[in-house]
C-alpha cells in the first residue's frame with residue numbers, strides 16, 4: 001500500500017484516540033462549549049438555543065486490533081460520533097488521532113488520503129453501486145485510488161473468497177439477498193486493507209438469523225485479518241458478542257466504557273443496569289467475577305482454569321470436578337470456584353444478586 005502520512009503528531013500506542021470531542025448542531029454552537037449552557041440537558045439546550053448536543057465531550061482510546069463497540073439507543077449520538085472520526089461531519093471541538101495522525105488537523109487532500117487508504121466503512125444500507133457487478137463493487141475503492149485493473153481484480157477476487165461470495169462475482173447487487181449484499185459491503189471495505197474498519201449498524205436491516213450469521217462472520221474475519229474495528233449498534237446482545245470493549249452512550253455522552261463482563265457485572269448507572277438486566281449473566285461473566293479465596297481446609301489441588309473463561313463454558317468442568325477448580329490469571333493464583341459459586345451466577349439470571357467484586 002502506498003500510504004502517505006497525515007499531519008504526524010506524537011504517536012501513541014492507540015490505533016485511535018479521541019479527545020474531548022464535541023458536536024453541537026446549530027448556529028453559534030462553538031460558543032456553547034465552556035459556557036454554562038454546556039451543562040444543560042439536551043432538551044433544555046435545544047429549547048434555549050435551538051442547538052442540538054449530539055456528542056458531548058467524548059474521549060476514548062481504541063487499541064490496535066481491538067473491536068470497540070459504541071452502543072446506545074436511537075438518538076444517543078452514535079452515528080454522529082462515527083462520522084466525526086473521519087470528519088464526514090466536522091467536529092465542533094476536540095481531537096481525533098488515528099495511527100498517530102491528527103485527523104482533526106488534516107487538510108482536504110489529507111482527508112481524502114485517509115478515507116482511501118486508512119479507514120473503510122460498512123453502512124446499514126450497504127451503499128453498493130447498483131449498476132456494477134459484485135466484483136466491481138468490491139474493487140471500487142481500489143479503482144478510486146488509481147490501482148490498475150489486474151491488481152484490483154486480483155485483490156477483489158481474494159476478498160470474494162474471504163467473505164464467501166464465490167460464484168456471485170458477476171451478479172448485480174439487486175440479485176442478492178440482504179445478507180449477501182452486506183458481504184459485498186464487507187469485502188469492499190476489506191479490499192482497501194484499511195487500518196481501521198468502521199461499521200455503522202451494518203446488520204440492523206437484516207433478519208435475525210442472517211444477522212447472527214453476519215456477526216459470526218465479523219468474528220471470523222477479525223480472527224483472520226485482525227483489523228481494528230469500531231462497531232456501532234443499538235443492540236446490546238450484538239455489542240456483548242462482538243466487543244472487546246463497549247462504550248455506552250446516552251444523549252451524546254459516555255455513560256460507561258468497559259469489557260462485556262464489566263458492563264454486565266458492574267453497570268455504571270440505572271440506564272446501563274436496565275439495558276443489561278435481561279442478559280444471561282453466565283453467558284457474559286468470566287470466572288474472574290466468581291472466584292473467591294479458598295476456605296480454611298478447602299482442597300487447593302483441583303483442576304486449573306484461566307480467569308477469562310466464561311462461566312457458562314466453565315460450568316460443566318466445575319460441576320464435574322471432585323475438588324474446587326483453581327482459577328489463575330496467567331501464572332497468578334486468584335482463588336477457587338466450586339459448584340455453588342457457579343450455580344449462584346445461574347440463579348442470579350432469574351433473581352438479581354448483589355454486584356460481585358472482581359479479583360484485582
Ligand SMILES: Nc1ncnc2c1ncn2[C@@H]1O[C@H](COP(=O)(O)OP(=O)(O)OP(=O)(O)O)[C@@H](O)[C@H]1O
Nearest residue numbers: 025052053054072073074075076077078079080081
Ligand atoms: N444534521 C443534524 N442537524 C441537527 N440535529 C442532528 C443532525 N444529525 C443528528 N442530529 C441530532 O443529533 C442527535 C444524535 O443523532 P445520531 O443520529 O448521531 O444518533 P444515533 O444514536 O446514531 O441514532 P440513530 O440510531 O437513530 O441514528 C439526535 O438528537 C439527532 O436528532
